Amino acid sequence: MSALFAVKWLAAFSPIFVVLVLMIFKNWSGSRAGAAGWFTALIAASLFFGAHPTLLAYSQMKGILLSLNVLYIIWAALLLYNIVNETGAIKAIGIGIERFSGDKSIQILIFGWIFASFLQGVAGYGVPIAVVAPLLVSLGFSPVVAVAVPAIGHSWSVTFGSMGASFQTLMAVTGYDYFYLAPWSAGLLGIAAFLCGIFCVHVFGGWKMVKHSFPAILIIGIAMSGTQYILAVSGMWTLGGFGASLVGFVSGLLVAKLKRYNQTKPSTATSEMSLGWALSAYFILIVIVSAGVMIPWVKEFLGQVTLTFAFPEIVSLKGWVVEAGKGKAINVFGHGGALLLYSSILSFLVYQSRGFYKSGSLKTIIQKTIKSGVPTSLGIVSMVCFAMIMDHCQMIYTLAQGISMVFGSFYPLISPWIGLLGAFMTGSNTNSNVVFGVLQQETAQLAGLSTALILAAQTTGGALGSMIAPAKILVGCSTVGLAGREGPVLKATLRYGLIITGIIGILTIVFSFFG
Amino acid sequence: MNEFLKKYSARLKSLALILMLAIPFMLYQTAMYGSKFQVNLFLGLFMANMLFVMKKG
Numbered sequence: 001m002s003a004l005f006a007v008k009w010l011a012a013f014s015p016i017f018v019v020l021v022l023m024i025f026k027n028w029s030g031s032r033a034g035a036a037g038w039f040t041a042l043i044a045a046s047l048f049f050g051a052h053p054t055l056l057a058y059s060q061m062k063g064i065l066l067s068l069n070v071l072y073i074i075w076a077a078l079l080l081y082n083i084v085n086e087t088g089a090i091k092a093i094g095i096g097i098e099r100f101s102g103d104k105s106i107q108i109l110i111f112g113w114i115f116a117s118f119l120q121g122v123a124g125y126g127v128p129i130a131v132v133a134p135l136l137v138s139l140g141f142s143p144v145v146a147v148a149v150p151a152i153g154h155s156w157s158v159t160f161g162s163m164g165a166s167f168q169t170l171m172a173v174t175g176y177d178y179f180y181l182a183p184w185s186a187g188l189l190g191i192a193a194f195l196c197g198i199f200c201v202h203v204f205g206g207w208k209m210v211k212h213s214f215p216a217i218l219i220i221g222i223a224m225s226g227t228q229y230i231l232a233v234s235g236m237w238t239l240g241g242f243g244a245s246l247v248g249f250v251s252g253l254l255v256a257k258l259k260r261y262n263q264t265k266p267s268t269a270t271s272e273m274s275l276g277w278a279l280s281a282y283f284i285l286i287v288i289v290s291a292g293v294m295i296p297w298v299k300e301f302l303g304q305v306t307l308t309f310a311f312p313e314i315v316s317l318k319g320w321v322v323e324a325g326k327g328k329a330i331n332v333f334g335h336g337g338a339l340l341l342y343s344s345i346l347s348f349l350v351y352q353s354r355g356f357y358k359s360g361s362l363k364t365i366i367q368k369t370i371k372s373g374v375p376t377s378l379g380i381v382s383m384v385c386f387a388m389i390m391d392h393c394q395m396i397y398t399l400a401q402g403i404s405m406v407f408g409s410f411y412p413l414i415s416p417w418i419g420l421l422g423a424f425m426t427g428s429n430t431n432s433n434v435v436f437g438v439l440q441q442e443t444a445q446l447a448g449l450s451t452a453l454i455l456a457a458q459t460t461g462g463a464l465g466s467m468i469a470p471a472k473i474l475v476g477c478s479t480v481g482l483a484g485r486e487g488p489v490l491k492a493t494l495r496y497g498l499i500i501t502g503i504i505g506i507l508t509i510v511f512s513f514f515g
Numbered sequence: 516m517n518e519f520l521k522k523y524s525a526r527l528k529s530l531a532l533i534l535m536l537a538i539p540f541m542l543y544q545t546a547m548y549g550s551k552f553q554v555n556l557f558l559g560l561f562m563a564n565m566l567f568v569m570k571k572g
Contacts (some may be wrong), residue, residue, distance in 0.1 A: 031568055031572035032568065032572045034571050035565045035568040035569035039565065041560075048554065053546075053551065053554045053555055053558055054551075054554060057539075057542035057545070057558065058541055058542075058544075060561065061540065064539040122550050204550070370529070374529050375528065375572065378535065378572050380533055382535070
């Protein structure tokens with residue numbers, strides 16, 4: 001490796017380094033750190049990677065299209081949360097669950113692991129964290145734990161969640177079919193499911209609580225990862241995350257009845273609102289999202305209007321070519337955010353018809369939504385925009401190239417880290433697969449490794465990246481009053497994200513030795 | 516100045532978000548028309564907006 005390449009690699013890494021240091025050690029908000037990362041990326045791209053004004057113009061527009069896809073979800077999720085919260089339903093849900101099971105580890109597993117995975121299965125884009133975090137706060141968990149738990153708990157189901165969008169992307173960019181990619185992918189993600197369950201509990205109660213909840217994690221984990229594997233390898237990979245979490249729900253409710261988990265007396269507290277009415281907004285959400293995603297004619301009807309822009313071929317001054325194509329399309333009426341919006345409006349009408357709102361509640365709901373939404377959105381847009389600068393100037397590719405050069409024959413150990421890096425940068429498993437899928441495929445072929453295994457490690461790393469992606473953390477923090485104070489959450493999830501990715505890397509290299 | 520920024524902080528952040536979302540559309544249009552001056556102008560505005568976010572976001 002030449003000294004020049006090392007300098008270029010460090011320059012490419014500098015925006016990530018700046019964001020991490022500012023958020024973790026200086027407690028900067030996501031928006032401020034994102035803007036600082038944007039300037040760092042701009043300087044590095046201009047000095048070392050041949051960025052020019054036209055390239056920056058197109059890359060920023062692509063960044064905005066990607067951001068709008070995420071912001072659509074976030075604003076709708078915040079609106080739904082405030083609509084529910086204004087009625088006192090969140091408090092009622094907390095009391096209701098405490099009456100069902102007083103065991104904190106079961107509450108964490110049901111909400112943070114299973115329900116978050118279910119929401120990932122049907123919606124994605126940060127919805128699991130945005131919806132579950134306030135529910136956990138209502139159960140008495142601290143805001144940091146409440147965001148960290150669903151962030152960790154849902155990440156294993158990202159690849160096969162959102163109707164398998166990330167897996168579909170991996171197949172599209174590499175040209176392989178599901179029967180080649182699915183077994184290893186579902187296998188590694190299945191292992192990740194257990195690890196996510198364990199660390200979900202650990203983030204709250206340490207190893208003592210992990211020991212207590214281990215039988216539950218084992219039973220639910222086998223049910224969820226087994227279902228995902230069967231669905232994925234039998235061609236129903238679009239339902240992998242959704243089906244797995246449904247089976248997880250059933251097994252979770254059965255496990256909660258075990259004597260081991262009924263030693264803590266359930267709470268006797270009562271609330272003015274019944275649990276059924278309190279949960280009605282989430283029932284509406286499940287019905288609308290399931291219909292919008294799974295019923296073909298509804299999906300087709302809602303998907304008639306899409307917003308997209310065509311981009312020409314972009315060449316950097318150093319010769320890096322980004323092919324012409326369309327930017328990220330926004331499905332205006334069928335998008336996950338639109339489905340959340342429909343759920344929000346219907347929930348508001350239902351609660352209002354039952355007289356759960358005081359006068360002036362609508363104004364309060366809108367004000368609270370804007371107050372949380374603006375700083376979160378600033379952070380997401382600035383981070384996605386600097387990731388787009390990096391992508392268009394070969395910076396992300398240089399990072400991955402450097403990692404693969406250093407690790408040589410130990411490449412399988414590092415392949416999930418590359419997936420993780422992509423998801424960290426872009427906040428998306430899908431984007432990570434777009435950016436690094438082909439690189440991983442080519443490197444595996446050159447090294448004579450199993451391409452299916454390396455690509456499985458890529459998408460597993462990309463899925464796990466969801467728990468540390470600032471874009472996702474920002475979403476969760478905005479719903480629990482931690483907007484602008486995301487550092488402690490990132491610090492917590494980063495630790496677990498790195499451990500799980502490390503374990504997946506070790507398993508990948510072990511599996512590669514055995515062919 | 517600091518008092519003004521403090522008093523209108525929420526509104527200024529909202530404005531910064533709107534600009535952050537709107538300026539790239541202008542950048543795209545001007546880049547498609549090949550107007551280098553306008554691309555540079557809007558990039559300058561985008562940078563100024565980012566600077567505000569970095570300071571007060």
